[in-house]
Amino acid sequence: MNNEFLEIKDLKKSFGTGEARQDVLRGMNFTVKKGEFCVLLGPSGSGKSTLLNIIGGIDTPDEGFVSINGDKLEEMNEKELTMYRRKHLGYVFQMYNLIPNLNVKENIEVGAYLSDNPLDVEEVLTTLGLQNHKYKYPNQLSGGQQQRVSIGRAVVKNPDILMCDEPTGALDYKTSKEILALIEDCNSKFGSTVIMVTHNEAIRNMADHVIKLRDGVVRHNDINTNKISAMDLEW
Amino acid sequence: MKNPLIRRIPKELRSDWHKYLVIIVFMVIMIGVISGMYVGHDSMLAAVYAGREELVLEDGSFELSRKASQDLLDDIASGKKADVRSYYIDKGNKEADKKVAAAIEEELNEQVTEKIEEAVRAQCAAYGITDEEMIQAQIDAAVESSFDQAIKEARESEEFKKAVDEAYEEAHEEVVKKVDEEWDEVADRYNLNDEINPVSVKIYEHFYREESEDNNGDGAEDATVRIYKSDSEIDKASFNEGRAPEADNEIAIDRMHADNVGVALGDSIVVGGKQFEVVGLLSYVNYLTLHESNTDLMFDAFGFDVAMVTPEAFNKLRSRVHYSYAYKYDDAPQSKVEQQDHSENFLKALITQSLVYDNEIEDYLPEYLRQASNFAVSDIEGDSAGASILCYILIGVIAFIFAITISNTIEKEASVIGTLRASGYSRSELVVHYMSMPVIVTIIGAVIGNVLGYTAFRDLACFLYYNSYSLPACHAVWSNTALIKTTIIPLLLMFFINLFVIVRKLQLSPLRFLRHDLIKTRRTKAMRLPRWSFLKRFRLRIFFQNIPNYLVLIFGVIFIELMMCFAFGLPDSLNHYAKAAPDMMFAEYQYMLMDSKDDDGNVIETSEKSAERFSMTNLMYPKKSSSFREGMGSGQDESVTVYGITESSNYVTLGKDTSIDALYISSAFSKKFGISAGDMITLHEEYENKTYEFNVLGVINYDGGIAAFLDADSFNTVFEKDKDDFSGYFSRNEITDIDDQYIATVITSEDIVKVTNQLMHSMGGFMGVFKYALIVLSASLIYLLAKIIIERNEHSISMAKILGFKNGEIGSLYIVPTAIVVVLFSVVSLVIGYYLMIWIFHVFMLQLDGYFAFYMKQSSMLLAVVYLLVGYAAVSLIDFARIKRIPLDVALKNIE
Incomplete structure (x- = not known):
């Protein structure tokens, strides 16, 4: 297997036209190895969510390409992109986006359904500490519990890449740490490559690979050799 | 693994059960009633057609003055013309x-x-x-x-x-x-010199007697009853109740007549002075309507009856025996033209053979001209045309409501959809998911509707037919028409309307769903509002924001008013026609003669001063070209009465001179088929391959029927009649000096009213059911439409509550604009519905024979609006309760 699992090459993206044109990505280059915990850091407007969306195949670059395992996303048609997301990606958003009239277990099954080799739903429920809540509906859960379900829905697919867009953005300190620990767990336990977008500087300490973005370009591309556990993070 | 999204569907059904219940009830009523109509219709026709075979319906009958010898019968049966x-x-x-x-x-x-x-x-x-x-x-x-x-x-x-x-x-x-x-x-x-193709037949003795019937034992004659023997081998009866008579004091009588005069099984009636016990209520295959004479304009199920007694009882009766014989062709004719040929050839054999055997023909009638066995069938065949149009419109509206509801749901669930799409759910999986609810609901509605259609509603439809005609007992038959019209077409309508809306809605990229960026065109600037009070401006903003929903509401209100126009307008139109009918007559009396000459060859004259000769014949106008559908219900071609009018007539004024290829048409003809002066029309004979082309000179104001007018000379030339031939007399006063035996029919205003009364009687029950079904459907529809508006604004209403608005204020913000829209558009929609109904009625009329225009009383118009508003007022109360129930946390929760 190619060690450089994800390759981002000369990626450019802008929104709007004329005077209103805004270059969000201005030639971005980096690679991520398989199984890496990669954090994309940056302030608002630095282009990190756009980058994540392009990697996730739900947005397209104006120039450059994203290649996963040697396959260039730009060469895929819509159907192939859907299959790519279906087979390789797990998504976790800041807003949990759970289906309101499915219970916790069923919401996780929504992810399992898409995968050819899903993890055991019960096992995921146990890992996420949701066994006692599995028959509850999303509106009966706290924000942290809902985010656990959302992570469960993503990891149960056993994805190659787990994409996390500000997963702790709407959570308190304690819950945030718990959620990060869970993602860390998934990374180590299931071997998923994690790409996490955040503006929380503290999170860089738990990552293998930290990419700092500003104004649409990579400012720092560091490998963290002193990573610490999520539960030890402080901010 | 099954798609876990499937599990949402029963939950969705449960959580919004009242909405789906209304929709399902809506569909069940509509599909049930229409399926019942079609199944009843098809079952009834199947029973009638089966009866024609099983009960051996004649191909024709004749009556002789004396009992025929076997030799005579053999010779007639050979079909050969005697020399x-x-x-x-x-x-x-x-x-x-x-x-x-x-x-x-x-x-x-x-x-x-x-x-x-x-x-x-x-x-x-x-x-x-x-x-x-x-x-x-x-x-x-x-x-x-x-x-x-x-x-x-x-x-x-x-x-x-x-x-x-x-x-x-x-x-x-x-x-x-x-x-x-x-x-x-x-x-x-x-035409005895013409060569004929002998048409061999099998002849059956079918003697009858006519006796007086006293069905209440008061000694007075209540009806004339035509009695046949129970061992007849032709024109047999089926029994709706009871059995055939077995003893000499037993009788079976017509079921419809018994119903009308209140005779039940086991009752005693006096027939020909003898007491009989009624042991059976029957339907003779050749008397589906009780036409005493074939020239009667309308049947009379009160004053005329047909009955069956044992041969012994028959022989004991005293009135004269009518030596009637029925026959069946050895080779059944395959077409109408062949029917006509067969009967003409047979008639020649009959005339000549009875002549050479010194017997006299009293009566001759081929079955295809027999009113008593064909009137009901053609009426049933022509039925049930309009209802399916209404069904499709309704299903279309429901599909639209579904589409709107789903489109709201998609908006509400935008981020979930975005997440699912980002996670790898394909667009088609989501389309299937959102499509499943309307399809499932339609299937549930169609299944229950069809079950009811084959049971309760079929019985209702059959009851309505039984109310009009002496029909045989029928059993439900599988109706392909019902399946297609009430299940397949609604399903397809529901499927494609929703597919279109959902596919369009889900066209957007996952990202746009994640961003809740679902509106394709963005408003650049907020509209400036006048300096009104805050609440007024707020209300106006709500109004603008909900314009698409109001458009749907307006569409629904138009549809409701259309249904109201149908429910109120149809009986109004019938009544109006009944009232206006007498004024539509050319003359107070219209005498149709059997022939223009009497037995001695003298022209039949009258001394009545107001009498005026006219000629008349029936031609057909090809209807298919103007009707948008063919097959069942489209009827055959339209029958056109062509009149020959004398010069300077007192009854019909023809403008320019007509000629052999130019005529006038009645206003009903003109309106029904959109024909105007200068157009060419082609008419043809019903039973012959003969066509006539005419230029239309003008339109004569006559709404009483589909008619055309020539001057008498042109008439006689076109139809190859003798120069002085005519068919009858128009007269202002009763004509008393023409022997009854020469008069085929007299049409007076009473007869016209009798026809419309019969129409009211036949359709009346049906209209009552329809009216109430439509009112229930209207109320359900407005409930669903109003619900959509509140549902869409749930978030804002919750937010308004958090901000401290009282329920009353919120109600006035969200209900008042809807109320204004409903009130304003109730009147506008009535006008639109009224004109739409005129158009639909016209299309509906094309399916039927004859014509009358759509009419609606002013009071009915008022009622149509009042019903809608009362319905809406009730729905507003429900809406207000709904607003009160919206929790405050809807706007606060981060959950979807």
């Missing part, structure tokens, strides 16, 4: 021979006697005998002794033989001459 000319010659010859023989005998006797006398006198003279007495005595003795010998000798003489031959020859020549003189006239009248 009437030879019959007359033979008959003449026989009579002539008798006369000639008698004359010869007399002459011979005289001559022989003379000769003997001569010989005796000569002998007496030779012997000198002069005494006359002696001579006479000798003569007598000689005659006595040698007369026979002399006669014998005379007969053997060549001279005698020659004379006899000459006498016979002369007499026979005279006979032929006389027959030839008279033959031409007879043959001309019945």
